[in-house]
Amino acid sequence: MLDSSNDLLETVKQAAYEAGTLLREGYSQKGRIAFEQKGTSDFVSYYDTAAENIIIDCISSAFPDIAFLGEESGLTPTDSDYTVIIDPLDGTSNFLHGVPHFSVSIAVTKGEELIIGVVYQPLLDEMLWAGQGIGAFLNDKPLTTPDARPLTEMLVSTCLPYHAKGDCTTTINQLAVLMPQVAGIRSPGSAALEIAYLSLGRFDAFWSQGAALEFWDIAAGIVIAREAGYTVTDLAGKQSPGQWSSILAAHPERYGQLLGCLKAC
Numbered sequence: 001m002l003d004s005s006n007d008l009l010e011t012v013k014q015a016a017y018e019a020g021t022l023l024r025e026g027y028s029q030k031g032r033i034a035f036e037q038k039g040t041s042d043f044v045s046y047y048d049t050a051a052e053n054i055i056i057d058c059i060s061s062a063f064p065d066i067a068f069l070g071e072e073s074g075l076t077p078t079d080s081d082y083t084v085i086i087d088p089l090d091g092t093s094n095f096l097h098g099v100p101h102f103s104v105s106i107a108v109t110k111g112e113e114l115i116i117g118v119v120y121q122p123l124l125d126e127m128l129w130a131g132q133g134i135g136a137f138l139n140d141k142p143l144t145t146p147d148a149r150p151l152t153e154m155l156v157s158t159c160l161p162y163h164a165k166g167d168c169t170t171t172i173n174q175l176a177v178l179m180p181q182v183a184g185i186r187s188p189g190s191a192a193l194e195i196a197y198l199s200l201g202r203f204d205a206f207w208s209q210g211a212a213l214e215f216w217d218i219a220a221g222i223v224i225a226r227e228a229g230y231t232v233t234d235l236a237g238k239q240s241p242g243q244w245s246s247i248l249a250a251h252p253e254r255y256g257q258l259l260g261c262l263k264a265c
Helices: 005-027 046-062 092-097 168-178 191-200 215-227 252-263
Strands: 035-039 042-045 067-070 074-076 082-090 103-110 113-121 126-131 135-138 141-143 155-158 184-186 205-208 231-233 247-250
Touching (some): 005 046, 005 092, 005 103, 046 067, 082 092, 082 191, 103 215, 113 191, 113 215, 135 191, 135 215, 191 247, 215 231
Parallel strands (some): 067 082, 155 205
Antiparallel strands (some): 035 042, 067 074, 082 103, 135 141, 205 247
16 A cells, blocks of 8 residues: 555656666667567567566565556556556667667556656656646656647657558548648657657647557656646547547647547548
């Protein structure tokens, strides 16, 4: 049983930092990093599993009864109401190719409710984090909701399906609708980080429907974006993300406009 959600939040942040330190060291190595292929466009390296083990060890040492859902280790159920959702290396393909855009992503649910989100970019030493009802932060700096840009000035992020992993037709149709209306569309390759970047104004919105995103890909980013004042639902307008097959995160002043564009495809 948890005595303090603040203690849990601080432990999650520490776990993300320790895992990120390992990833930063691994990224700095010269030469190609060995990996295995789990499935279509789905890779795992030593660093994925080692980082996840660091996170689990760090949190379970402080909260031994807590449950875990990890991308690499799967579900470790307990009787706890709290579950830690882990993507130890969101952006594995970038990491393996030397692209400096990846993150450690950790969220916590209480029952079905997301209550904590931490996304750490180790190369920039930027930790974006949020707790339900306490706001969003970059390291120790509180974040406020950026002003809404007009649609024509918006930089939007998305995930694209590759190797037939997902719905390419839907994605292409949505791109065709949005491309003439916005200032730019990017697919950098770490969904957790890109959703969290809304809180900094680096992106104005994030959406995905064609790409097959898992809960651990988006959970931490959702908490941060919501606490920064953004609206985050699936394209049917549902609030609870456990069973989503799509996502839209946008400023509340632009959410309806973007949702209308995407649902028309």
